Amino acid sequence: MLSEKVKHRELFFLIPYLLFILFSFFFLGTSSHSVKDFPLDDAWIHRVYARSLAWGEGLSYNLGEPETGATSPLWILLTAPVHWLEPIWPDAPVVGIKVIGGMLGVLSISLVILITRTLTGGIRIPLITASIWAVEPRLIFSSYGGMEVNLFVVIFLGLIWADLTERKIGTYLFLSLLPVCRPEGLLVLLIYGLRDVFLWWTQGNRIGFLDWVWVLIPFSLWTMICQWISGLYLPLPFYQKAQWVWPSFSLLLKMWQLQSHHGPFPGLVFAFSIVAFGFLCFQNRSFPAVKTFLPFVLVPTVFLLGIILSRSISLDGYYWLRYADPADLMMMIAATIGLAIWADRIGRWRVWIREIPKGDRHTLGFLKGNLPLLAGVLLVCSLPHWWQSIEAKRFHLWSDGKIIHLMNVEVGKWLKAHTPAQVSVGVNDAGAIRYFSDRRIVDLLGLNNRDVVLKRVSVKDLINRVDWIALYPVWFRKYNLKAFELRQVFAVNPESYSLCNCPTQTLLTIAERRKGVH
8 A cells, every 4th residue: 555655655756857858848839940940059060060970971071081070979979870860861960969859858868857856855845846846947048049058067967966976987877977968077087086085084984096997988088089180179169169258247247147047046046955965965974975965056156167268258148058058057956955844844844843932043943843834935926937937038049040941040041052062161150051052061160160269270371272251240240252153142130130239140142253354
């Protein structure tokens, strides 16, 4: 009888999965652009390399020209097989990527349940945590955004679960995958390496040096591939985009704002939830803080610091937010668990309501008695912020996808239909244009052009060599473009340009080199 009751209670864990599926349909059902387009051109850059890999051309950007313009080789490897379906169904790659992203979202829910049950036991707290996580706006958006964010989060959750349950092989396996999913994963390896040294120093734990050799093998192979292709040890975008940003109060404020921007909790609720999670970490005798507070709070904090100190970050668009999303989502799991712990006590109101008159108002006992009520109030007060975030991410999924379609996908299709197959085209956006044009694309910004990164050639020389250009003319005012004759213009209303506050990116011109002019 008890067994039947337990089985029935386990069925409640279907709720977070159903919520995720429901909100996925809500996001994807808004527009065809939510299903058939990506909200970022960088997602199309990954498709270029994944398609080349699927067709046996290696990591080629242009046919027969290998480059290292993608920062996530693991994402490319995982998603390459969907391109085998492209000859049968042209939309298969995009739809397939979104299916994979949705599956990773579902897998993350399963891992959150496993981790929370390991930490707290029972059903109620894991159920609350997983349900809040399932409707995290950034999680749903990342599932269908075409980038590797969800893959990184799933690997990180797998690492936490394996570490908590003392699955040594799993722990080191997941650690090894993080830096080949995103280069910033090296920060996670560094922190866990320092943790092992700390445990060896304080408790005499043996350091598995051979284990760490295995951990470093995937990233070492990737650096060798990069070095072989480009002569550099990291992907090209790292050298083009990375820059040291000096710490400042405004930078720390932006770091704080990132935690609640388009997330389920406003800043105050997020802070309370992290503190509540801290209570769990330092009171739970079964799991030391190095296995709870370190991965859930310290690692994401260092990860986010590494992001904002190495590149310019703005709250203005997904182009910048996607860098911070893995850290924000990782820390949001801790906040969700913390809030769920205290929200769970609301269900035991008969217990804590009797404790309030008895407790000394200046003791921790009184605080604990009132925290459930505060948690419930904060959870309810978070609903408007959560819904606003849901609407914002839903809007950007289809609107940004529409902009990329109009300004990048359509440009690539136009070039394929109106230019000879052997021409070269100079561009500033190098993803969808390369994917759909099937022309030799010259990336003038260098994200997919090692000659630019290594300063072997100037942008001026590249412009002088190409047959066509497809670019934002405002970006290239200082160069002489009079040698080109205008052929087509693509433009969107600046007011409807939702990618970012970027008025210089609302007009793109295609031009052909005048005959005999160089």
